[in-house]
Amino acid sequence: MSETSVMKSQAEFDVIITTTEMHTGGEPVRIIESGYPVPQGTTIQDKIEYLRKNHDTFRKMTMWEPRGHFDMYGVLLVTPDHPEADIGVIFLHNEGYSQMCGHAVVSMGRYAVDRGLLKRPITSPRTRVNIQAPCGLVRADVQVDNGQGVKTGRVCFESVSSFVVTTDYVSTAEAKDKVKLSHPENPAYLYGVIVIDSREEKADGHSTNVCVFADSETDRSPCGSGTTARVTLMYHRGLLALGERHVFRSGVTGSEFVAWPEQETEVAEQKAVTIKLEGQGYYTGRSTLSLERGDILGRGFLVR
Numbered sequence: 001m002s003e004t005s006v007m008k009s010q011a012e013f014d015v016i017i018t019t020t021e022m023h024t025g026g027e028p029v030r031i032i033e034s035g036y037p038v039p040q041g042t043t044i045q046d047k048i049e050y051l052r053k054n055h056d057t058f059r060k061m062t063m064w065e066p067r068g069h070f071d072m073y074g075v076l077l078v079t080p081d082h083p084e085a086d087i088g089v090i091f092l093h094n095e096g097y098s099q100m101c102g103h104a105v106v107s108m109g110r111y112a113v114d115r116g117l118l119k120r121p122i123t124s125p126r127t128r129v130n131i132q133a134p135c136g137l138v139r140a141d142v143q144v145d146n147g148q149g150v151k152t153g154r155v156c157f158e159s160v161s162s163f164v165v166t167t168d169y170v171s172t173a174e175a176k177d178k179v180k181l182s183h184p185e186n187p188a189y190l191y192g193v194i195v196i197d198s199r200e201e202k203a204d205g206h207s208t209n210v211c212v213f214a215d216s217e218t219d220r221s222p223c224g225s226g227t228t229a230r231v232t233l234m235y236h237r238g239l240l241a242l243g244e245r246h247v248f249r250s251g252v253t254g255s256e257f258v259a260w261p262e263q264e265t266e267v268a269e270q271k272a273v274t275i276k277l278e279g280q281g282y283y284t285g286r287s288t289l290s291l292e293r294g295d296i297l298g299r300g301f302l303v304r
């Protein structure tokens with residue numbers, strides 16, 4: 001039987017979505033390029049709310065089984081509203097939509113350069129990509145020449161400002177009960193928990209952690225946003241100075257990010273700091289995802 005005789009025509013599918021697949025430190029980055037509803041709204045937060053209310057089925061279809069899995073992660077490209085942004089992104093995971101994602105920013109910087117999504121000409125040896133994430137503008141520098149003419153696509157990004165809310169609770173349950181999370185500009189909620197090997201934190205240059213986020217997803221990478229939180233805490237405790245590099249290793253895959261406190265800032269008159277983080281994203285493929293009419297299970301399910 002020829003291939004064409006068993007393939008269905010596109011008209012017979014309810015949905016067809018195309019993606020580019022990447023990973024950073026082992027953590028998936030499923031970049032959705034077409035076929036997803038275009039989110040309405042001006043700001044990225046508006047667009048998230050629109051998708052959450054009207055099209056959450058598409059998140060489940062692309063993140064959950066049978067096309068994804070419990071620990072899947074994705075990015076939807078959207079039109080930015082920040083004047084400096086080259087691209088806008090919405091992050092997708094097993095439970096919903098996150099405010100920031102460092103591992104995805106690392107892949108997206110490389111992807112934006114390769115796909116020609118920049119507003120300015122590419123510069124060498126590094127080129128700037130401004131990514132509007134839900135939490136704000138994240139500036140990524142992408143290596144387009146490593147000094148030997150090789151375009152590595154390695155990314156160093158500067159996070160939005162971060163600050164310490166409170167420290168030294170004896171359990172995360174106690175913290176959850178007693179700490180009221182709030183942020184002057186963005187939604188605030190408990191997104192993830194990081195378990196660290198504190199024996200390594202005394203600045204011998206590296207440290208291991210495991211991040212669990214959303215609905216108990218386990219990050220395969222050291223977790224970019226978690227790493228920026230860790231550096232913020234280490235700076236607060238005097239364990240790292242401005243510019244002092246530290247290696248953060250995933251306890252799941254052994255993959256690594258390098259990060260350091262870059263600059264002191266303020267958020268609503270509160271002392272804050274920006275963090276720089278370096279990592280590398282890799283391409284793993286391209287996909288065409290489809291949903292056939294009448295396939296109820298194909299709309300998405302999770303196995304824990």
Ligand SMILES: O=C(O)[C@H]1NCC[C@@H]1O
Pocket residue numbers: 027073098100101102103104213219221222223224225226
């Ligand atoms: O790198 C990060 O920041 C993300 N990785 C999965 C969970 C976090 O959003």
